Amino acid sequence: MSARRRSGQDRPGFLHRSGFETALLAAPVLFLVAVSALPVLYTIAMSVQSVDMFDILSLHRPFVGLRNYIHLFHNPAAGRIALNTLLFTTCSVVAQVTIGFALAVFFQRRFPGAATIRGVFLAAWIMPGLVVGAIWKWMFAGDSGVVNAILAASGLIHAHPFWLSDPHLALPAVIIANIWLGVPFNMILLSVGLAAIPRDLYEAAAMDGAGSIRSFVSITLPMMRATIAAVVSLGIIFTLQQYDLISGLTEGGPANASNVAQYWSWQLSFQTYQIGQGSALAVLMLAVTALVASIYVSSTRREVVA
Amino acid sequence: MDTGLALLLAAAYLFPLYWMYVTALKEPREIFLNPPSFWPHRLHAEFVQVFVEHGMAHYLWNSCLIAAGATLLTVLLGTGGAFVLSRRNDRMALGALFLVLLLQALPPSLLVTPIFVAFNQLGLLATPRLAVVLAQTGRMLPLFIVLTRPSFAQVPRELEDAARMDGASRSKVFLLIAVPLARNGILVSTILVFLQSLGEYVYSRSLISSDQLQTATVGLRGFLGTNTTDWSGIMTYAAIYVTPILVLFALLQTRIVGGLTAGALK
Numbered sequence: 001m002s003a004r005r006r007s008g009q010d011r012p013g014f015l016h017r018s019g020f021e022t023a024l025l026a027a028p029v030l031f032l033v034a035v036s037a038l039p040v041l042y043t044i045a046m047s048v049q050s051v052d053m054f055d056i057l058s059l060h061r062p063f064v065g066l067r068n069y070i071h072l073f074h075n076p077a078a079g080r081i082a083l084n085t086l087l088f089t090t091c092s093v094v095a096q097v098t099i100g101f102a103l104a105v106f107f108q109r110r111f112p113g114a115a116t117i118r119g120v121f122l123a124a125w126i127m128p129g130l131v132v133g134a135i136w137k138w139m140f141a142g143d144s145g146v147v148n149a150i151l152a153a154s155g156l157i158h159a160h161p162f163w164l165s166d167p168h169l170a171l172p173a174v175i176i177a178n179i180w181l182g183v184p185f186n187m188i189l190l191s192v193g194l195a196a197i198p199r200d201l202y203e204a205a206a207m208d209g210a211g212s213i214r215s216f217v218s219i220t221l222p223m224m225r226a227t228i229a230a231v232v233s234l235g236i237i238f239t240l241q242q243y244d245l246i247s248g249l250t251e252g253g254p255a256n257a258s259n260v261a262q263y264w265s266w267q268l269s270f271q272t273y274q275i276g277q278g279s280a281l282a283v284l285m286l287a288v289t290a291l292v293a294s295i296y297v298s299s300t301r302r303e304v305v306a
Numbered sequence: 307m308d309t310g311l312a313l314l315l316a317a318a319y320l321f322p323l324y325w326m327y328v329t330a331l332k333e334p335r336e337i338f339l340n341p342p343s344f345w346p347h348r349l350h351a352e353f354v355q356v357f358v359e360h361g362m363a364h365y366l367w368n369s370c371l372i373a374a375g376a377t378l379l380t381v382l383l384g385t386g387g388a389f390v391l392s393r394r395n396d397r398m399a400l401g402a403l404f405l406v407l408l409l410q411a412l413p414p415s416l417l418v419t420p421i422f423v424a425f426n427q428l429g430l431l432a433t434p435r436l437a438v439v440l441a442q443t444g445r446m447l448p449l450f451i452v453l454t455r456p457s458f459a460q461v462p463r464e465l466e467d468a469a470r471m472d473g474a475s476r477s478k479v480f481l482l483i484a485v486p487l488a489r490n491g492i493l494v495s496t497i498l499v500f501l502q503s504l505g506e507y508v509y510s511r512s513l514i515s516s517d518q519l520q521t522a523t524v525g526l527r528g529f530l531g532t533n534t535t536d537w538s539g540i541m542t543y544a545a546i547y548v549t550p551i552l553v554l555f556a557l558l559q560t561r562i563v564g565g566l567t568a569g570a571l572k
Contacts, residue, residue: 021394027387034444040417106311121320123323128547131526141537244507270419282419
């Protein structure tokens with residue numbers, strides 16, 4: 001440590017530095033490096049190796065260059081799953097943010113019980129994803145599912161579609177369930193942003209004769225830009241983590257119609273034992289997640305420092 | 307008027323939960339009525355039968371064991387980290403925070419492949435529940451740190467400085483002043499980590515091969531796979547499994563929502 005820094009008054013944190021505090025911080029960081037960061041490096045290594053059940057215990061595996069990636073791209077399912085992942089993520093995030101925003105604005109009106117009723121929505125968020133998948137699987141059942149019954153009673157459909165076994169409907173069904181799961185978290189985060197907007201801005205706008213739509217467009221939306229950016233990037237991150245729900249609903253089927261990259265990577269490794277290809281896909285998806293995450297972290301950096 | 311609309315929205319939103327309970331309480335025959343009945347004609351509960359037939363005792367025990375282990379390890383490792391990150395903003399602390407937030411984003415279904423291979427090589431798969439505890443702790447630590455940090459930030463620094471002046475060591479200041487004053491926040495984050503870990507699925511499914519050591523999620527997946535017409539049984543299983551989680555959540559709802567909103571965006 002240089003003398004200039006030692007005397008620097010602009011680094012108050014330095015005065016609190018001690019071996020004890022460094023150890024307190026090092027414990028979780030080293031643990032995370034061991035169980036999260038090192039596995040990332042290991043995936044990268046395995047993605048350029050030939051890994052099968054015979055040499056899984058060996059550290060010396062044949063280097064195969066980019067062959068796993070090439071096999072992955074030539075897999076007939078790759079195009080469909082790439083498109084599915086894009087659709088799953090985009091539709092889920094757009095709908096979750098839109099519905100979450102509408103609910104957050106509604107609950108911002110301070111009526112009796114608003115906070116409590118708003119909290120009730122989070123019951124869905126605390127449920128294990130697999131259980132949510134099981135419930136929606138039952139609701140989407142073709143013959144006696146309640147979704148079809150409600151749609152038929154309201155005259156929207158006449159046939160009874162088999163949502164989860166129809167290649168055209170399986171992905172939309174998974175997306176609908178995922179939107180349901182993600183709405184409460186989006187609503188809560190957006191509520192925090194809404195609560196931070198000064199009330200007098202709206203009062204001033206009302207005095208100038210602005211209607212509610214006008215003040216939403218010219219006050220709420222601009223003031224919420226940072227929050228919306230954070231919520232969208234968190235939404236992408238959570239959607240790319242979704243595994244439990246897909247496992248409960250369709251397991252990616254029928255014939256990959258509702259499969260997405262993070263589920264396919266798991267299937268490649270744990271069901272068909274193509275660990276090299278599973279790792280190659282994982283590397284690509286980890287790169288996407290890390291990119292979104294660093295955008296998120298740097299966008300909230302100012303708050304992080306504060 | 308707004309309250310009525312809000313209740314209506316919440317009821318519509320929570321319909322899937324209602325449907326789980328109603329299905330669990332219907333006779334198996336009534337489930338396949340078309341159109342379905344929205345209230346059971348005759349109450350018919352098979353909770354004990356499903357619990358025994360599907361070995362829920364050992365599944366739930368394993369889930370609790372894994373959740374307790376992961377929560378304990380998370381709290382032990384994470385509390386100090388959250389404290390230090392609320393006190394320091396030098397380059398090292400910012401780097402640690404960046405790492406924590408970045409690692410939080412990585413999908414577990416992708417990380418589980420290298421974890422499986424590495425744990426296999428290290429011999430950790432011989433104790434598969436411990437393996438899941440370690441992996442799940444890695445997933446929960448960032449969440450715990452992010453949620454707990456604001457509670458430490460609210461502890462007045464003057465108290466710590468005064469104790470330091472009186473000759474208290476840094477470890478005493480942390481354990482006897484900061485932790486007791488931030489205990490509510492620590493408790494809420496702890497419960498949240500425990501509830502989340504009770505639903506752990508991908509690591510258990512991938513790292514545990516013996517059914518005797520499996521969790522309630524994997525047990526439910528097996529039930530879903532073998533017999534997809536016994537929806538009364540499946541929903542009964544689901545209801546037994548999630549009711550304690552929902553009750554605990556309901557009891558602490560206000561605090562959990564408060565903790566989430568304080569930690570999530572900061």
